[in-house]
Amino acid sequence: MPIYEYIAVDPDKSCGTCRRGFELRRPVERPALEVCPLCKSPVKKVISKINTPKITKPLSISDAKSAGFTILEKRQDGNYEKL
Numbered sequence: 636m637p638i639y640e641y642i643a644v645d646p647d648k649s650c651g652t653c654r655r656g657f658e659l660r661r662p663v664e665r666p667a668l669e670v671c672p673l674c675k676s677p678v679k680k681v682i683s684k685i686n687t688p689k690i691t692k693p694l695s696i697s698d699a700k701s702a703g704f705t706i707l708e709k710r711q712d713g714n715y716e717k718l
């Protein structure tokens with residue numbers, strides 16, 4: 636099943652989910668979603684991947700470090716190396 640990405644047409648009238656954009660699995664034969672399933676605000680399908688807001692973005696090491704986390708990388712010998 637393909638995954639479609641949707642985002643609010645009017646962010647001022649949308650809930651937090653569709654304002655940031657969300658992904659939805661839908662059968663190909665189903666018509667495109669026109670409103671947010673949560674707040675019923677109009678949504679549009681995101682065509683371009685370039686400007687797609689990501690809901691969950693993998694935390695990078697530099698992000699984690701700036702957030703105060705200590706990054707430990709497991710090495711092949713079984714020990715952890717502090718990055």
Ligand SMILES: [Zn+2]
Pocket residue numbers: 649650651652653654671672673674675676
């Ligand atoms: Zn919404």
